[in-house]
Amino acid sequence: MYNFDVEMPTTIAEAVKALGREEAQPMSGGQTLIPTLKARLAAPSVLVSLHGIAEMKGVCNNDAGQLCIGGATTHATVAAEVGTQYPALASLAARIGDPAVRNRGTIGGSVANNDPSACYPAGVLASGATVVTNNREIAADDYFLGMFETALEEGEIVTEVRFPIPEAAHYEKHLQPASRFPLVAVFVAKFADGVRVAVTGASENGVFRWTEAEEALNANFNAEAVAGLKADGSAMISDLHGTGAYRAHLTGVMTKRAVAAITG
Amino acid sequence: MPKDHGIGASSKRREDIRFLTGEGNYTDDINVNGQAYVYFLRSDVAHGTLNGVDTSAADGMPGVVRIFTGADFEAVGSIPCGWQVTDKHGEVMQEPRHPVLAHGKVRHVGEPIAAVVAETLEQARDAAEAIVLDISELPAVINMKDAVKAGAPKVHDDLTSNLCYDWGFVEENKGAVDQAFKDAAHVTTLELVNNRLVANPMEPRVAVGDYSRGTGDHTLFTTSQNPHVIRLLMGAFVLGIPEHKLRVVAPDVGGGFGTKIFHYQEEAFVTFAAKACNRAVKWTSSRSEAFMSDAHGRDHVTKIELALDKDNNFTALRTDTYANMGAYLSTFAPSVPTWLHGTLMAGNYKTPLIYVNVKAVFTNTVPVDAYRGAGRPEATYQLERLVDKAAHELKVDPIKLRRQNFITQFPYATPVAVEYDTGNYVATMDKLEEMADIAGFKKRREASEAKGKLRGFGVNCYIEACGIAPSNLVGQLGARAGLFESCTVRVNATGGLVVMTGSHSHGQGHETSFAQVVADMIGIPEDMVEIVHGDTANTPMGMGTYGSRSLAVGGSAMVRATEKIIAKAKKIASHLLEASEGDVELKDGAFTVAGTDKSVAWGDVTLAAYVPHNYPLEEIEPGLEETAFYDPSNFTYPSGAYACEVELDPETGQVTIERFSAADDFGNIVNPMIVTGQVHGGLAQGIGQALLENCAYDSDGQLLSASYMDYAMPRASDLPFYDVDHSCQTPCTHNPLGVKGCGEAGAIGSPPAVVNAVLDAMRSGGSKVDHVDMPVSPHRVWEAMQG
Numbered sequence A: 001m002y003n004f005d006v007e008m009p010t011t012i013a014e015a016v017k018a019l020g021r022e023e024a025q026p027m028s029g030g031q032t033l034i035p036t037l038k039a040r041l042a043a044p045s046v047l048v049s050l051h052g053i054a055e056m057k058g059v060c061n062n063d064a065g066q067l068c069i070g071g072a073t074t075h076a077t078v079a080a081e082v083g084t085q086y087p088a089l090a091s092l093a094a095r096i097g098d099p100a101v102r103n104r105g106t107i108g109g110s111v112a113n114n115d116p117s118a119c120y121p122a123g124v125l126a127s128g129a130t131v132v133t134n135n136r137e138i139a140a141d142d143y144f145l146g147m148f149e150t151a152l153e154e155g156e157i158v159t160e161v162r163f164p165i166p167e168a169a170h171y172e173k174h175l176q177p178a179s180r181f182p183l184v185a186v187f188v189a190k191f192a193d194g195v196r197v198a199v200t201g202a203s204e205n206g207v208f209r210w211t212e213a214e215e216a217l218n219a220n221f222n223a224e225a226v227a228g229l230k231a232d233g234s235a236m237i238s239d240l241h242g243t244g245a246y247r248a249h250l251t252g253v254m255t256k257r258a259v260a261a262i263t264g
Numbered sequence B: 001m002p003k004d005h006g007i008g009a010s011s012k013r014r015e016d017i018r019f020l021t022g023e024g025n026y027t028d029d030i031n032v033n034g035q036a037y038v039y040f041l042r043s044d045v046a047h048g049t050l051n052g053v054d055t056s057a058a059d060g061m062p063g064v065v066r067i068f069t070g071a072d073f074e075a076v077g078s079i080p081c082g083w084q085v086t087d088k089h090g091e092v093m094q095e096p097r098h099p100v101l102a103h104g105k106v107r108h109v110g111e112p113i114a115a116v117v118a119e120t121l122e123q124a125r126d127a128a129e130a131i132v133l134d135i136s137e138l139p140a141v142i143n144m145k146d147a148v149k150a151g152a153p154k155v156h157d158d159l160t161s162n163l164c165y166d167w168g169f170v171e172e173n174k175g176a177v178d179q180a181f182k183d184a185a186h187v188t189t190l191e192l193v194n195n196r197l198v199a200n201p202m203e204p205r206v207a208v209g210d211y212s213r214g215t216g217d218h219t220l221f222t223t224s225q226n227p228h229v230i231r232l233l234m235g236a237f238v239l240g241i242p243e244h245k246l247r248v249v250a251p252d253v254g255g256g257f258g259t260k261i262f263h264y265q266e267e268a269f270v271t272f273a274a275k276a277c278n279r280a281v282k283w284t285s286s287r288s289e290a291f292m293s294d295a296h297g298r299d300h301v302t303k304i305e306l307a308l309d310k311d312n313n314f315t316a317l318r319t320d321t322y323a324n325m326g327a328y329l330s331t332f333a334p335s336v337p338t339w340l341h342g343t344l345m346a347g348n349y350k351t352p353l354i355y356v357n358v359k360a361v362f363t364n365t366v367p368v369d370a371y372r373g374a375g376r377p378e379a380t381y382q383l384e385r386l387v388d389k390a391a392h393e394l395k396v397d398p399i400k401l402r403r404q405n406f407i408t409q410f411p412y413a414t415p416v417a418v419e420y421d422t423g424n425y426v427a428t429m430d431k432l433e434e435m436a437d438i439a440g441f442k443k444r445r446e447a448s449e450a451k452g453k454l455r456g457f458g459v460n461c462y463i464e465a466c467g468i469a470p471s472n473l474v475g476q477l478g479a480r481a482g483l484f485e486s487c488t489v490r491v492n493a494t495g496g497l498v499v500m501t502g503s504h505s506h507g508q509g510h511e512t513s514f515a516q517v518v519a520d521m522i523g524i525p526e527d528m529v530e531i532v533h534g535d536t537a538n539t540p541m542g543m544g545t546y547g548s549r550s551l552a553v554g555g556s557a558m559v560r561a562t563e564k565i566i567a568k569a570k571k572i573a574s575h576l577l578e579a580s581e582g583d584v585e586l587k588d589g590a591f592t593v594a595g596t597d598k599s600v601a602w603g604d605v606t607l608a609a610y611v612p613h614n615y616p617l618e619e620i621e622p623g624l625e626e627t628a629f630y631d632p633s634n635f636t637y638p639s640g641a642y643a644c645e646v647e648l649d650p651e652t653g654q655v656t657i658e659r660f661s662a663a664d665d666f667g668n669i670v671n672p673m674i675v676t677g678q679v680h681g682g683l684a685q686g687i688g689q690a691l692l693e694n695c696a697y698d699s700d701g702q703l704l705s706a707s708y709m710d711y712a713m714p715r716a717s718d719l720p721f722y723d724v725d726h727s728c729q730t731p732c733t734h735n736p737l738g739v740k741g742c743g744e745a746g747a748i749g750s751p752p753a754v755v756n757a758v759l760d761a762m763r764s765g766g767s768k769v770d771h772v773d774m775p776v777s778p779h780r781v782w783e784a785m786q787g
């Protein structure tokens, strides 16, 4: 780890100001950032901790009935508190990492990092959620731009994520055996106006919507409808744990299983 | 009634109090006044010419004490190899120089090139970043078969090729073996890979070097399984320090699994640097460094063939193995694929003719050496996979085929140079069949199938040779060391004992089980016996702990030393009792005279030894302290039969272990609970190898599985509740305790059972595949099932 200063703001405004300092970087749960710092792969001169910002923590509902989760809310809190409203999202949060990770890691950190194998991006994209920052609101469809790439600008922080609540949803995760991140995971969300299917872990371009599956499910919301569907493996990740073809296959299997879990 | 103390009792592990409450004293807990820290700058290329190391920008950086490069070690010896293998032509193996810091060339990712000693670790890292390396990258050799092709780039320019040795065993049998294959009614052939593993002990390696200018004494604190061996190897061969000026301390060690047997560059470095800098120097490996500098395990590529007659009797076995040595020869590396592997190829079977060929190959990878089981898991895996394949091809029951070919007469001289003293393979298989509930399998399979899953059952046997080993035998085989063990028993005046053993405990619970033996022999409470190990300054020269040798060899030395103590104590007692020595008996901690009510307590005798007022001084010396060295006359041969039941998700290839049964014969057992624990741990590592663990390089020699993000360690949820039994006991015939050793069995015996079960499941789903290499990951299983 290189040396750095730490700022501990208590409001979003203070955090934004602190992030104006040269080579400043926000830190939320630190579950991704601290290992990166330890390996000397990042060298911020100031770490701005989001941990003490009360207005970025917790779960509530807005007037539109959306589920609003503060950017600095831990996975453990989401797992514990959204279960009645949005069980699929609670279940997603409950299966991230281990208890230590869930007690520190946050939704804002996960969404900002946009790891191609992270869980939240699938939940956010499939839900058609809105990523709220200190100065704007970004629709999920416009937010995830590729592997570790998002629409966030320098110094911009994710303060909240707003989820419309689907009629039914399910998150199906096939584990990468070492990291236990998703090797491929699929979030299926069924809304009155259509089905959204988001896939994480699979693509070289990060989380994506599997539109063919959405079309098939809009026509017939049944596991059978996607059973024969093949995802395109050409731009999928190939590594030690599976080829692109395997990931493409798993995309189909996870989607089918997610739908089956919903239809029961 | 299970015993509640002494031999055979499940005494609670006394060491766990300190381990579980954070009171252990590990090497990293040791801090020497004024110590500096070293950071090793390691190669990030697999193969290259090292043209220069420019430290000029780093030298004056804050906190830097001194920066060392390969040039500083030119006059220092090579990291030695402890075993010299002679090849099939009678030539000795090729043995390259192994420098403390790379010089002239780098040969694997992770090889240390420069070492920065600084006031703090972060300052050392900062300075290391300012060192400029001039490396001309060379093509790397990673694949073993490519490495031995003509014209392949050479890992060591001064060797004739990348072939370390080409070993044939038993060379004289080769013609007869080949003939038997010609005459065979059936031949089964299998090509497989024994996957490379990273040992991953919970505690990474640590070394602290200290030097006293006033006395000229060196001290090395290190995470070692064998401090005396390190003292000898490093002192005599690398740094030229005589044993009496070098103390090596291996305090609490958090797991070794073989990888802490070997003498490593970092140990020599801190010892050397402590003198050069005149202050203590500490190195603590990060987990990332451990992945690229701890010796790896396994990594064999094998073709194995079995010849059978028309009645399915095994008539001959032939193997052809490539064994990866990595870039340098680690301490015992050459012995692992030869004497710890070829000699085990008979397994539990009376195959009359066996020929084993092993080509050991240098590649641009981390050195490979012994890892839990060392050679024996490789032997067991290929043999037991092959027998299973033969059973499938011949459409006979795999258990029946095994039973038919079991060795049943003991002692049994194998065609591969070893003699099994005892065993009862039929008994362990009977026990296993009972434990595994084979009758209920059909129902369980139907239940799995009803859920859309496949279910498979796999079985295997194993035999291993442990309790290594007779020194005169291993000497003939190329060992450059003796393999005796030692023990000093010191009885204190008030009757307590300090047992100083040359064995080392790094998780095995010796402090408990060794004390049980001594307490039982004297008839005193176990807490009167203290076990001391791990410090060359207060233990007799011993060879340490590996190869499941501690109780069989170290325990035997302890028994011999305790017998000497008892003999002398009897002499003292007979004087105190005014009886003839032959009439004195020791029982339950008291000396009695047969046929009388005369008695003297253990404590009175020990007090007399040190306060010899009433004592036969003209006949015996005062004091009560004895040392024994024990050199075994043979290996010990634990054996067993394992069964695994898996469920397989045909859509994803995911395998889960539903049941695992292990029936082992370890001979006599001192502490059943500890033995069960050892089996559990071994099974976790064997199942880890079979399903999860894979150390992989890309073709440029970059380590792909360089952290836990990609190297899959078994977690509790990957493992079933084991069913473990060790009631089948055929005591070892040649050591005083009749014990065989249990530390490696689980890791040796489990991988084939798992893979056999997975293949059985795949076949039940209609797959025609006859082999999948480990780890049988979901991806590999799915791919294999695609046909």
Ligand SMILES: Cc1cc2nc3c(=O)[nH]c(=O)nc-3n(C[C@H](O)[C@H](O)[C@H](O)COP(=O)(O)OP(=O)(O)OC[C@H]3O[C@@H](n4cnc5c(N)ncnc54)[C@H](O)[C@@H]3O)c2cc1C
Binding pocket: A025, A026, A027, A028, A029, A030, A031, A032, A033, A034, A050, A071, A072, A095, A096, A097, A098, A101, A104, A105, A106, A107, A108, A109, A110, A112, A113, A115, A117, A118, A119, A120, A152, A156, A157, A158, A159, A179, A180, A181, A182
């Ligand atoms: C052992 C382990 C297992 C894991 N398993 C999983 C898993 O199964 N699935 C999964 O999805 N994740 C997994 N993770 C990752 C975990 O969920 C992380 O917590 C998460 O990815 C990052 O969240 P964080 O709050 O820790 O962010 P940090 O580590 O603090 O930050 C990550 C990055 O985001 C930036 N950042 C943080 N917060 C904000 C914000 N509000 N606005 C803008 N930028 C911000 C930081 O500057 C940094 O670049 C695992 C992590 C570990 C260590």
